[in-house]
Structure formats: C-alpha cells, structure tokens
Amino acid sequence: MRKKAIVALGGNALIKEGQEGTIHEQFANTRDISRSIVKMIKDGWDVVITHGNGPQVGAILLQNDLARDVTPPMPLGICVAESEGLIGYMIQQCLSNALHKANVDRPVVALITQVLVDEADPSFKNPTKPIGPFYSEKEVMEIKEEGFQVKEYPGGWRVVVPSPDPKSIVEGEIISKMLDDDIIVIASGGGGMPVIEKEGWGLDGLEAVIDKDLTSERLAEAINAELLLILTNVEKVYLNYGTPNQKALDSVKLKEIKQFYKDGHFPEGSMGPKILAAIRFLESGGKKVIISDVNKGWDAFKGKAGTHITK
Amino acid sequence: MRKKAIVALGGNALIKEGQEGTIHEQFANTRDISRSIVKMIKDGWDVVITHGNGPQVGAILLQNDLARDVTPPMPLGICVAESEGLIGYMIQQCLSNALHKANVDRPVVALITQVLVDEADPSFKNPTKPIGPFYSEKEVMEIKEEGFQVKEYPGGWRVVVPSPDPKSIVEGEIISKMLDDDIIVIASGGGGMPVIEKEGWGLDGLEAVIDKDLTSERLAEAINAELLLILTNVEKVYLNYGTPNQKALDSVKLKEIKQFYKDGHFPEGSMGPKILAAIRFLESGGKKVIISDVNKGWDAFKGKAGTHITK
Numbered sequence: 001m002r003k004k005a006i007v008a009l010g011g012n013a014l015i016k017e018g019q020e021g022t023i024h025e026q027f028a029n030t031r032d033i034s035r036s037i038v039k040m041i042k043d044g045w046d047v048v049i050t051h052g053n054g055p056q057v058g059a060i061l062l063q064n065d066l067a068r069d070v071t072p073p074m075p076l077g078i079c080v081a082e083s084e085g086l087i088g089y090m091i092q093q094c095l096s097n098a099l100h101k102a103n104v105d106r107p108v109v110a111l112i113t114q115v116l117v118d119e120a121d122p123s124f125k126n127p128t129k130p131i132g133p134f135y136s137e138k139e140v141m142e143i144k145e146e147g148f149q150v151k152e153y154p155g156g157w158r159v160v161v162p163s164p165d166p167k168s169i170v171e172g173e174i175i176s177k178m179l180d181d182d183i184i185v186i187a188s189g190g191g192g193m194p195v196i197e198k199e200g201w202g203l204d205g206l207e208a209v210i211d212k213d214l215t216s217e218r219l220a221e222a223i224n225a226e227l228l229l230i231l232t233n234v235e236k237v238y239l240n241y242g243t244p245n246q247k248a249l250d251s252v253k254l255k256e257i258k259q260f261y262k263d264g265h266f267p268e269g270s271m272g273p274k275i276l277a278a279i280r281f282l283e284s285g286g287k288k289v290i291i292s293d294v295n296k297g298w299d300a301f302k303g304k305a306g307t308h309i310t311k
Numbered sequence: 312m313r314k315k316a317i318v319a320l321g322g323n324a325l326i327k328e329g330q331e332g333t334i335h336e337q338f339a340n341t342r343d344i345s346r347s348i349v350k351m352i353k354d355g356w357d358v359v360i361t362h363g364n365g366p367q368v369g370a371i372l373l374q375n376d377l378a379r380d381v382t383p384p385m386p387l388g389i390c391v392a393e394s395e396g397l398i399g400y401m402i403q404q405c406l407s408n409a410l411h412k413a414n415v416d417r418p419v420v421a422l423i424t425q426v427l428v429d430e431a432d433p434s435f436k437n438p439t440k441p442i443g444p445f446y447s448e449k450e451v452m453e454i455k456e457e458g459f460q461v462k463e464y465p466g467g468w469r470v471v472v473p474s475p476d477p478k479s480i481v482e483g484e485i486i487s488k489m490l491d492d493d494i495i496v497i498a499s500g501g502g503g504m505p506v507i508e509k510e511g512w513g514l515d516g517l518e519a520v521i522d523k524d525l526t527s528e529r530l531a532e533a534i535n536a537e538l539l540l541i542l543t544n545v546e547k548v549y550l551n552y553g554t555p556n557q558k559a560l561d562s563v564k565l566k567e568i569k570q571f572y573k574d575g576h577f578p579e580g581s582m583g584p585k586i587l588a589a590i591r592f593l594e595s596g597g598k599k600v601i602i603s604d605v606n607k608g609w610d611a612f613k614g615k616a617g618t619h620i621t622k
Contacts, residue, residue: 072331082396088392093514110423174418
C-alpha cells in the first residue's frame, strides 16, 4: 500500500505577492508547484492536494459586488464553490500535464467539497474573518442594511464572516475510494463550503469560510494520511516571529509545539491554525507535519527545508 | 450490474424563463429536479448528471466584464470552470439531501471536467456561438481591440466564440471508476472546458464553449451508458416546429430521425445538437435516448412523456 499525504497549498501559492492575479500568472505558478508534487508521486505517494483561495474568492466577491445592479450577487458559499472550480481546473490541468511529462500515468481530478460545521460554533456569534473588498463609510451603510456584519480596518470597512471549526469532510469517503483507485485528488479548496446538518432537511450552506489548514487536517484524518505538508509563504515556523529573538524551528516534537502554541507564539490570522492543524493531525494518528515555503516543497519533503513536527 | 444513464439538464433547468437567477430560485429549481433523479436511482440506475450553464456563465462573464478595471477578467474556460463549481455544488447538495430523505445511501459529488477537442475543428475559423453581455457600438471597439470576435444582433453586439465538436472526456475513465464505486457523479457541466492536446506540452485550454448535449453523449459513450435522458424546455421533439404543420414525435427509430435530421427539421441553435447527440449515441451502442421537458423527467423515464428514440 502506498503512503498517503495531503499537500496543502497556501492562498499565496497561485497568486504571489505583488502579482495582479492574471490567469497567466496563476497558471505559471501552478506549473511551478506541480513539479514538487510530481516528485512526491514518483516517490510512491498517494497525494491529495488542498488549496487556499483568498485572492481568487476576493476577486469573485468584488466582481459580484460591482455587478450587483445587473445580476444577482451570489452568496459567499457559492463564490467559494466557484473558486474551487477555477483553481481545481488549473491544478488538474497543470499537474496532469506535469505527470504526463514525467511518464507517470496517474489521473488527476478536482472535486467540489462540502465541510460539516457545528451550528453552535461560537464564531457564528462573533464573526471576525474579513472577506471581499473595502468599503467607504457611505457604501458600508447599504451593506449593513443587507444584513452583513462589518468591521473597520485601516483601509476602510470590510464584511466580516464567521470562520467555524471544520468537523468533517462530507465527501471524505469518496476521496478515500478515489485514492484506492489510483486517482490523484484535488479537494476542499478554500477550506470547502461550510454546511450544517439540519434536522429533516439535510445539508444546508452558510455564509462563512473555513480555515483551509484546519479543513486539510480533517481530510488527512478521513483518508488516513501519514503526512501533512503545508506549503505557505515562510520557510519555517518561528518562535517570537518578527522580534529580535526570532528563532526558526527545524525539528520539533508534538509536546513541545503544544507548549509553544499555548504560550502564544503563533498568531491567529497566520501560523496559529497551521499549528493547531499539526497538533490535531499528530494526536489523531498522523505521523508527520511539515510546514515550509511553497517554493521549497520538494526540499521540505526530503528533509532539507521547513519545520518538521513529529510525535 | 446496474444500468447506467446520463441525465443531461438544460441550461434553463436551474434558472427558469422570467427568473432573475437568484440563488434561492436556483436552489429551489435544483431541488425540484432532484426528485426525478432520486426515483431513477431508486429504480436501480447508476446516474451521471450533466448540465448546461448558459445563464450562470453569462452572469459570471458579465461580472468579469464590469469589474475589469479593478481585477483581471478571467478567460472563458475559467469562467466555465467557475460555473461547474457553482452548479455542481448546488446539485451535489440538493441531490444528496433528496437521496437521504428517500433513505438511499449513495454519495454524490461534482467533478471538474475537461473535454478534448480538435485544434483543426472548423469552428475555430468561424466562431458563431454568442456569449456574455450585449455591447454598444462604442463599447465593442475596445472588445475588438482585445482580440475578440464580435457579431451584431438585434439587441447589440456580442462576443462570438468557437463551439468545437467534443472528441472525448478527459476524466471519462475516472467517472467510470467512480460509478463502479457506487458514487453518483455530476460532470462536464456547461459542456466542460475545451482543451487541445499540444505536442510536448499536454492539455491546453481554449477560448471556446462546447455544446453540452454533444459532450453528454461523449460521456455516455465513455461510461457505457444505455440511456441518455435529455431534459430541456420542450416536452417533445417536433417536426416542422413552430409551423401550422408542427407534429410531435412520441417514438421514433434511429433511421427515421436521421432522415428528419438530414431534412433540416432541427435548428442548429436548439434541437439540432440534441438530435445529433441522439444519433451518435445510438450508433455507438447506446440503447435509448429520451428528450423531454425538465419538469417531466420521471414521466419521460417511465415512458409517459417525451420523445423516445431507439435503434
């Protein structure tokens, strides 16, 4: 049996800092990333790729907003689904081209993925995740009237939405079966579409977004992965990040990282959810978590880069 | 072994004539359609659902256009992929809820689907398929400068794109495997994203759209379906449609329908591709094609509505 890994690509993986986000840029970046993933597959691993969608869903929300007078804007969950189509298609095409060039005969496909959350999640009472464009003081009145919660930031007002904790991947079993069929799967893009289970109704979508690393961890559990490789925009995990005492972590044990997490080394908006995902994964049977820069995927996988967290 | 069917939903299935296209309308329509599909599945059929995307991709193109000064517009293929995410998510959720209510334990998932076309397809030299918004005489100058082909219609100018003939479904084998694993699949939405095979490169997307019924037929071949059920906005196929001599067809043989097709009974923009799909399907081993109204899916399936075409 092949070993299974989740490769979680950061939102910055496909649109790099300073880029405009044209489709040419996004495809070029996707081709770059595909090379590391091909090497892992050649090395004998079954891989599920997950990805962020920050810049892409931001653009889709902006487009919906600017066209709202002529075509009904879609809710957030639908915009996330659109971004799964957009990004899934790019990765599916670039990765299967790269596999083909490397003479690896493995099919690749992207799935639309729903993620179960708890209706009682505290984030629904206290939405904090900013999404979409900045609004002026005047514009924000209208937005508020439509029932959105907003918060003021240095650049203006933004809609804030809940970011509930993912419980399980609705399509988790399907993805497991597909891996057994030798298929490379792209799933739970943008953290997946959050749904709750409604008595007598079934699944129902919500205006919320889920952290993509926490979702990736739930998916890693569902497929019994042994490796969770999180590729982001820093080469390593740091203690005292951004201070003169900053210290990179090369190799760290679960017990230690739990203490660092408790001590508040990892800010909520960035490294925090990645470390929480790492802790959950190792505590639920996973063997290793690697966190590294998106450009160093293969080096990190081979132990030459990144922070390696084990039990 | 269960029998396999493709259910091809028309673009009008999810946004009905006169509707604005809000997400509530679309979900309500999707729930309606799901009921017929659940009955087919309960009846022992493996089902792959395909769907149009006309109104949805039209909205996405319009949104891209209106936001073009603030965020880079995505090409057509990407917009189709986004619509596959949007519609796939809706069908996936509504159908799995409906199955659950009917005590049928079958998982449902939507796939991002690429469709291989021929670079030498004549439509690339003569694009005729109108897409996206209408432009004024003044606006169309800019559009033309960007390299788009345009055509004048009664309502104004529109971009026209090639509509090449689909050759095969890139993810056809994957979909077959998923059916073997008891999974209900939603695939090749909006006719799928057209790709060509480029020597030394692999698959590459194109600015074109593919007729969703012709794509559905290729998928039906790939999975060895025996039934192709095309649900659209007319109850039957008609000879001399729209004339005083209009005559509905209830049951018709392949040989007859080929003659009617040759005789020009089925206009290119509407019934033509459906009939061509039917002919191809029956000539490649399919047993039956049913064409009927989207609200009569189950009746049509049971032989009480629609036009039934057999060898």
